[in-house]
Amino acid sequence: MAADWNEIFNQISPNANEREIETKFVVPLIKDLGYDSDEYCFQFKTGLGTNAVDFAVRSNAGRGDKFHDSMTEPFLLIEAKKPSEDISKPSHINQLMSYLSHVNCHLARFGILTNSVQIQLYRSHGRVVHPLTKVLPLRDSKAEETLAKIKGLVKTSAKALTICVYNNKGGVGKTTTAVNLAATLGIIGFKRKDFVFNNNSKKNVLALDFDAQRDMTKSLFREPAAKKLRGLSFSYEGCNILSKDKAPLTECLDKNISLCEAIYSYKVKSKKSGANAKVSEVPLFDVVPANDEFKRYGEDDCKEKVHFSKLRELLAELRDKYDYIVIDCPPQVSFFSRSGLYAADVLLIPVKHSDLASLHNAAKVITEIIPQMNELRKEAELTALPVFYNDEEKDIRNDEKFRGREQEMFANELDFIVKSYGENYDLKRYFKKITAETVVIPSSATISSHSFERLPAAYKSMKVLNWYADLVKHYFLRPAKEPELNQETDVIPKKSEKVQAGIDADKVRTIRSTLYKDGKIDRKEAEALFKLNKQVSGADNDPSWKILFVEALTEHFLKDEASPGAVDEDEAAYIIDKIKADGIDGAELDLLVNIAINAKSCHESFNAFVLEALRASVLADGVIDDSEAEMLRKVIYSAVGDKGVNQAHADFLFDINDSVSGAANSPKWQKLFVRTVSEYLTKDRTSPGKIDGKKAEWLIGRIGSDGKFDENEKALLSHIKASAKEIHPKLQFLLDFFGYKFGYK
Numbered sequence: 001m002a003a004d005w006n007e008i009f010n011q012i013s014p015n016a017n018e019r020e021i022e023t024k025f026v027v028p029l030i031k032d033l034g035y036d037s038d039e040y041c042f043q044f045k046t047g048l049g050t051n052a053v054d055f056a057v058r059s060n061a062g063r064g065d066k067f068h069d070s071m072t073e074p075f076l077l078i079e080a081k082k083p084s085e086d087i088s089k090p091s092h093i094n095q096l097m098s099y100l101s102h103v104n105c106h107l108a109r110f111g112i113l114t115n116s117v118q119i120q121l122y123r124s125h126g127r128v129v130h131p132l133t134k135v136l137p138l139r140d141s142k143a144e145e146t147l148a149k150i151k152g153l154v155k156t157s158a159k160a161l162t163i164c165v166y167n168n169k170g171g172v173g174k175t176t177t178a179v180n181l182a183a184t185l186g187i188i189g190f191k192r193k194d195f196v197f198n199n200n201s202k203k204n205v206l207a208l209d210f211d212a213q214r215d216m217t218k219s220l221f222r223e224p225a226a227k228k229l230r231g232l233s234f235s236y237e238g239c240n241i242l243s244k245d246k247a248p249l250t251e252c253l254d255k256n257i258s259l260c261e262a263i264y265s266y267k268v269k270s271k272k273s274g275a276n277a278k279v280s281e282v283p284l285f286d287v288v289p290a291n292d293e294f295k296r297y298g299e300d301d302c303k304e305k306v307h308f309s310k311l312r313e314l315l316a317e318l319r320d321k322y323d324y325i326v327i328d329c330p331p332q333v334s335f336f337s338r339s340g341l342y343a344a345d346v347l348l349i350p351v352k353h354s355d356l357a358s359l360h361n362a363a364k365v366i367t368e369i370i371p372q373m374n375e376l377r378k379e380a381e382l383t384a385l386p387v388f389y390n391d392e393e394k395d396i397r398n399d400e401k402f403r404g405r406e407q408e409m410f411a412n413e414l415d416f417i418v419k420s421y422g423e424n425y426d427l428k429r430y431f432k433k434i435t436a437e438t439v440v441i442p443s444s445a446t447i448s449s450h451s452f453e454r455l456p457a458a459y460k461s462m463k464v465l466n467w468y469a470d471l472v473k474h475y476f477l478r479p480a481k482e483p484e485l486n487q488e489t490d491v492i493p494k495k496s497e498k499v500q501a502g503i504d505a506d507k508v509r510t511i512r513s514t515l516y517k518d519g520k521i522d523r524k525e526a527e528a529l530f531k532l533n534k535q536v537s538g539a540d541n542d543p544s545w546k547i548l549f550v551e552a553l554t555e556h557f558l559k560d561e562a563s564p565g566a567v568d569e570d571e572a573a574y575i576i577d578k579i580k581a582d583g584i585d586g587a588e589l590d591l592l593v594n595i596a597i598n599a600k601s602c603h604e605s606f607n608a609f610v611l612e613a614l615r616a617s618v619l620a621d622g623v624i625d626d627s628e629a630e631m632l633r634k635v636i637y638s639a640v641g642d643k644g645v646n647q648a649h650a651d652f653l654f655d656i657n658d659s660v661s662g663a664a665n666s667p668k669w670q671k672l673f674v675r676t677v678s679e680y681l682t683k684d685r686t687s688p689g690k691i692d693g694k695k696a697e698w699l700i701g702r703i704g705s706d707g708k709f710d711e712n713e714k715a716l717l718s719h720i721k722a723s724a725k726e727i728h729p730k731l732q733f734l735l736d737f738f739g740y741k742f743g744y745k
Contacts, residue, residue, distance in 0.1 A: 186285030
């Protein structure tokens with residue numbers, strides 16, 4: 001039965017407290033949204049200290065549990081306020097946004113702020129929280145209509161987040177940002193070495209050029225006439241050609257043609273290894289390019305015919321198809337920029353720390369242009385994200401010259417901007433001081449040069465891809481395995497305290513909050529982690545304990561200021577001493593592997609220790625499974641780096657192979673063994689493909705050294721015979737003999 005809202009509102013006192021709003025209004029609201037009593041819980045712990053949101057809601061359908069009992073993965077959060085409180089206060093909004101980002105709530109899709117007089121719905125999309133509605137009145141004749149609208153949005157809200165890249169000041173790299181942001185989002189889900197989003201699912205991305213200059217279009221596509229230019233050969237990976245078969249963007253605006261008719265799939269050419277491998281085209285993201293006639297929309301007669309709300313209308317049908325829509329529009333206030341701002345959910349503002357005008361214009365966008373646009377928008381309000389520093393001549397986060405006088409002047413300018421423009425706005429959340437965590441995209445010839453290839457720089461340079469991945473990670477999307485940081489009191493047990501029952505998930509969350517209270521893991525905390533792990537080793541611990549132990553200590557050792565990203569001799573000695581003391585358990589082995597894989601370089605003593613630890617682990621049961629083979633591969637090739645496989649690596653694998661010969665090992669083990677030993681034998685930099693007498697004698701001594709000639713050794717010899725360009729006669733004789741005897745080719 002539908003709620004009688006007039007009756008409900010009449011029962012609420014004008015001086016009601018939050019508890020009365022929760023029981024008399026929020027509970028009926030939850031039921032009106034279609035949820036049962038076992039699908040919501042009161043005072044839900046968000047995972048940040050003792051913080052709790054008033055209500056968390058999630059359907060039980062298809063879950064196999066009751067949310068009221070399991071209290072996992074809420075879908076909707078509701079925060080109630082007294083009727084006398086204005087829910088548009090920044091403190092209330094920031095509170096809800098913060099809850100939606102906490103460890104127990106970051107999968108929630110929606111949040112509601114209400115005081116029973118007003119209500120506002122927010123959406124959470126990755127790291128972004130933005131309003132889906134304006135602040136809507138409830139105590140009027142349209143209360144049922146308003147609440148029906150909220151219900152409809154919660155049930156059917158589109159999945160896309162629409163991002164407009166804009167600054168009122170030109171020359172700050174808006175188009176470069178839009179292109180590489182779309183490119184980075186588009187490559188998520190494709191495995192790339194050292195890419196932070198390797199474990200995230202594929203994202204559908206649309207980039208839209210809404211600038212009469214057509215810079216995005218020109219940087220990604222060639223004109224059809226380019227095919228006919230004599231003497232020119234375009235063989236670049238990103239050589240996409242515009243087509244007359246697609247509808248021009250201007251026709252979509254003029255004639256109500258669907259934007260689907262104007263979409264191009266942006267592809268790169270990919271060639272797999274092998275002599276006969278074919279080149280294939282891999283689609284990574286979609287693009288709506290701007291055509292030549294687009295510039296006429298800057299003229300008055302066209303602006304009268306097409307309203308700037310048109311783009312938002314055209315994008316409506318695409319919001320369920322894409323995860324992200326990225327709009328590039330020009331500086332200044334024009335038909336093009338107003339259209340982009342009106343269509344977007346959030347605004348990404350690039351600035352330069354040394355460009356005073358870019359900083360002041362960003363403040364003007366936030367305090368003047370966005371409020372004007374929100375007055376015109378009928379539905380959700382546009383939200384600005386904190387500014388980021390783009391096209392910088394140097395990485396100002398780590399530049400010694402920036403510190404001191406220049407940094408002081410910059411900080412003073414930010415303070416001036418906050419005070420001058422921020423009388424009615426909390427500008428500190430948009431203009432933050434530069435720290436080691438600040439997102440900075442350095443200026444680079446690497447970025448600009450690839451426009452000639454019609455290819456985003458993020459697809460040609462891993463360094464550039466990581467710059468933009470950092471932007472995505474901080475602003476839009478959590479890496480699939482990123483730790484969630486909390487803040488609480490010190491709960492790490494004292495040295496004498498024994499933890500017999502193991503560590504449960506709640507304890508892990510509390511320990512995590514202690515460790516990350518100041519944003520870093522110091523040596524004292526690292527010591528405490530090692531001690532605690534020894535205390536709970538072998539106990540029934542929640543899996544999140546091992547994750548925390550590995551991630552926190554990896555961060556401690558690889559973010560050391562003395563040797564960032566590396567494990568030097570002193571650190572290697574410290575780690576070995578801490579782990580070796582009482583034997584190596586599973587968490588410590590995972591830590592060693594994780595450090596080895598993620599470090600830029602490690603001291604040889606550390607690499608040797610990790611390999612020996614791995615040998616002991618994989619030989620414990622005499623069989624190598626998939627995960628062990630993969631672990632071995634990652635550690636060996638992390639240690640190899642640019643130097644190539646050496647004899648120690650090859651001997652290591654032969655020793656293991658001799659120990660597990662004849663067991664039901666994973667096929668990945670044979671593949672690793674054959675590949676790695678072959679690389680040592682044939683990828684000598686001075687004579688690639690040639691196996692000399694020294695290596696031939698080594699291999700002859702290793703083959704069958706355990707008295708067996710197993711399938712992995714046969715596969716190795718077969719591979720060598722097929723791939724080596726020149727083989728020493730001693731080894732050639734062995735290959736021919738074994739080939740004849742055992743029948744391999």
